[in-house]
Amino acid sequence: FVELSLMPGFHFQGNGPDLGGILEARSGIAVGYEFQSGGKMALSFDHRSNADIYAVNPGMETLSLRYTKRF
Numbered sequence: 001f002v003e004l005s006l007m008p009g010f011h012f013q014g015n016g017p018d019l020g021g022i023l024e025a026r027s028g029i030a031v032g033y034e035f036q037s038g039g040k041m042a043l044s045f046d047h048r049s050n051a052d053i054y055a056v057n058p059g060m061e062t063l064s065l066r067y068t069k070r071f
Contacts, residue, residue, distance in 0.1 A: 003030040003042070011048070020056035024048050039069040 011024040025048070032042030044066065049059040 001032050001034060001040075001042075003032070003044070004028070005030075005046070017058070017060055018056065019048060019058060019060060020050050021054035023053065024050050037069075039067060041065070041067045 005026070005028045007026045009024055009026060010022050011019050012022070013019070026046055028044055028046030030042045030044035032040055034040045042065070044062075044064050046062050047059060048062075050057050
């Protein structure tokens with residue numbers, strides 16, 4: 001399977017990275033496989049950015065591997 005996503009959101013820095021402002025957008029893609037047992041494994045990549053609406057826009061990328069199983 002393939003998943004595509006685009007999500008607006010709010011970023012509160014706390015102890016995390018400074019992404020330049022509170023309003024951010026996240027876009028991503030994941031490719032995965034659904035096992036006969038019902039479990040799913042996916043490799044995903046996403047990018048978070050404020051699309052240059054603030055003077056600072058370093059962006060942030062995440063690569064993850066996830067496994068889900070419905071109980």
